[in-house]
Amino acid sequence: MAPASLNGSAQYPEHDLSEFPASLKGKRILLCTESFGPVNGVSRTTLMLVNHLRDHGVQVAVVAPHNHTNTNTFSPPPSPTLSPADKQPEVRVTGYPLPFNPELSIVYPVRNSTLYSRTFGDDAPPDLIYLASPASLGFQVMLQLRQQPKEKQIPVICNFQTDLAGYCSILFPAPLSHAAVFAFDAVQSYLFRHSSIKTIFYPSRFVRRYLESQKIQSNKLEVLTRGVNTTMFNPSRRSEALRKEIAPNGEIIFVTVSRIAGEKGFDFLAKVAKELDARGLPFKMLIVGGNRNPDVEKEVQELFDPLRTKGSVVFAGFKVGEDLATAYASGDVFLHCSVTETFGLVVLESMASGVPVVARDEGGPSDIVSHGDTGYLVPPDDLDGFVAKAVKLAEDHQLRLTMAKQARAAACEATWEKINNKVAWRMADTIVQREEEQRKAPQQSESAAVSTAAAAQQLVPVYGWLMMNNALRETVTRSVVDARLMGGLGVILSFWVITGAYVAFTEGLLWAKGRMRAGDRNAPLSK
CATH class of the missing domain: 3.40.50.2000 (Glycogen Phosphorylase B;)
Structure with a gap:
């Protein structure tokens, strides 16, 4: 069989997608997803990938919000070839469930260092971070990575599976919808264009056109469709x-x-x-x-x-x-x-x-x-x-x-094996590329590293949760803050303000409608 092309650029080599990359076995993948349970296509797709990677000996730690519905949850089995199994945990973080879709949550602030500690341990950071349909959790992970010195920036692969701006335009009442769409566009453009984001998988031409309109570099974009279980769906x-x-x-x-x-x-x-x-x-x-x-x-x-x-x-x-x-x-x-x-x-x-x-x-x-x-x-x-x-x-x-x-x-032409192997090969190539860059790049002196990290931390108090450790917290001074970083913070905060306003609006509206329905049921019948 002829090798299938991994992408249309020269950034990565081509591979036979019928084979799984042997070099990925034993690697540590931190997979963050906005929902994890058989509740929608995104969750089912993510589960397929987790199981595929673990079946081939990859260490995959899953981070997702708590399921507030207490139904339709699942925990995929650990890799049968790796030990100990507890190095492949499923970590649930806290958040506020969206009123119109309780399976999704606005994740409360969480530090990347905490995620690393709760998954692979303080002394073993992940080799790669995979963000499935990034939103509140994924945005936090990407924003914090921007502050790290380049040599400490763990490479990220995103799978863009949810049109958040499109949902906002339908769900939010005007003019809130316009502000929400603008905020999502600005946040995604700001985060996705950073050098730590190596690949953004997209599922259709419709999504590619959207990403290109947000000035995302074309060499990062790679089409990734989905497979189907043709034995089950028959x-x-x-x-x-x-x-x-x-x-x-x-x-x-x-x-x-x-x-x-x-x-x-x-x-x-x-x-x-x-x-x-x-x-x-x-x-x-x-x-x-x-x-x-x-x-x-x-x-x-x-x-x-x-x-x-x-x-x-x-x-x-x-x-x-x-x-x-x-x-x-x-x-x-x-x-x-x-x-x-x-x-x-x-x-x-x-x-x-x-x-x-x-x-x-x-x-x-x-x-x-x-x-x-x-x-x-x-x-x-x-x-x-x-x-x-x-x-x-x-x-x-x-x-x-x-x-x-x-x-x-x-x-029947769409198989999960080839699609998940495509992701696995991109993971393997990205890890290899980072290892080569680390070998070639001159080591930054300790004083320069501290200076860079401290400058990134000189932000308003609400940003304290983004600091990587307690030592850096003590280095905060009154010097000038990186304007671009502060701009990104402003966009992120505006997104949370708009989202919070909408959640409050929706909760109030649903409460009022519920009271009206209850009143109609209890009203006496007219004679």
């Missing part, structure tokens, strides 16, 4: 019993799998459902997913009334494993209405299940769906066009079968 899991339960009269079954939240395009999907009903199409719409915040879930469900109350739209709740695979395969057409997906793993899982897709042509699905072959892509605001394609697939049985076979074949 047309053979189609259940006639489930189909009979959902559509007893043989109606066409549309399926959607998504976290139940406003930013996932449910307002558009509700309009689609009502238009399908207005055209007289006999259908059932199965929506799989939920939200740990019942008020948010209730708001989305109410968008589908009165179709929900008469049984045309069915909310099935969270499903995982075989139950999720069965739900996919038992549908006829998959409808994807989110425009904020950087990849869209649910689209690939649907295709692997032999179910053609109708998706809005925005974000990751644009790179997954082959228009006219495995499904249809429709301009994001074209409601009539979306409904027309859904109706066409619903009414043409032979077209559905043809697209289903082509969708399955396309999904």
Whole structure:
């Protein structure tokens, strides 16, 4: 088999992605992620990578916020070839859960030195840091690395999997949305352009265009799609019993799998459902997913009334494993209405299940769906066009079968092994590159190192948590602060202020709506 290309630049060599890099075995990888549990595509992708690395003898320490829902958590097994296993811990840090998505948290300030100590120990810093979809935790890690002397900056690989700015533009009310988008753009641009960030994986052309618009160096950008478990997600899991339960009269079954939240395009999907009903199409719409915040879930469900109350739209709740695979395969057409997906793993899982897709042509699905072959892509605001394609697939049985076979074949080309090996090779090459740089670079004198570190620490008191150790805390003086570093701090702090304001706004809004619903339930019926 011909070697697969690792990237399109000369920065790193090419490798055979069917093989795992032997040089990575035994290396220490600190993996920080904003959520860790089978709650979304990002978490499932991260779990696949952790298991793959550990299976090949890599020491992986996982750092993630506490799961405030107390459900759907997991701890991947340690590497079977390394000892002791306690050098591959899962460390949970504290944070405040977001009201609209309690699986995610705003992580409270934490020092990198603390993370190193709690994972591999004070005397064994990680060889590399991997940031899965960096946000509140990842931003803190990157900002602190900027203050270290160059020779102590641990190299970082980021996987950009979540369009935070896009979510802000949908979730936040104006003018807060404009300020939040600006803050995210500024933070990500400031952090990603630093020399400690060696590679930024991106899942689709949509994301690359965004990163380039933020002036991120093109030689750092590397495409990384996702794989799919084609054994789990398989047309053979189609259940006639489930189909009979959902559509007893043989109606066409549309399926959607998504976290139940406003930013996932449910307002558009509700309009689609009502238009399908207005055209007289006999259908059932199965929506799989939920939200740990019942008020948010209730708001989305109410968008589908009165179709929900008469049984045309069915909310099935969270499903995982075989139950999720069965739900996919038992549908006829998959409808994807989110425009904020950087990849869209649910689209690939649907295709692997032999179910053609109708998706809005925005974000990751644009790179997954082959228009006219495995499904249809429709301009994001074209409601009539979306409904027309859904109706066409619903009414043409032979077209559905043809697209289903082509969708399955396309999904079988995406394997987790090659994708995770691609990440592993980039890790190995990055570590080797750093080791070579350290051998060649002249050693900075101790006095110069102290001077550099002290200058980076001369910041306002709120920044004290970023100091690397107690000795440096005592070296703070009144000398001039690095203007660029202070500028970065200002941007970061503005982000936290905006996010905090929005959290307070959302909490208050959800509380008020909850009280209103309770009042409506308790109100006496009019005569």
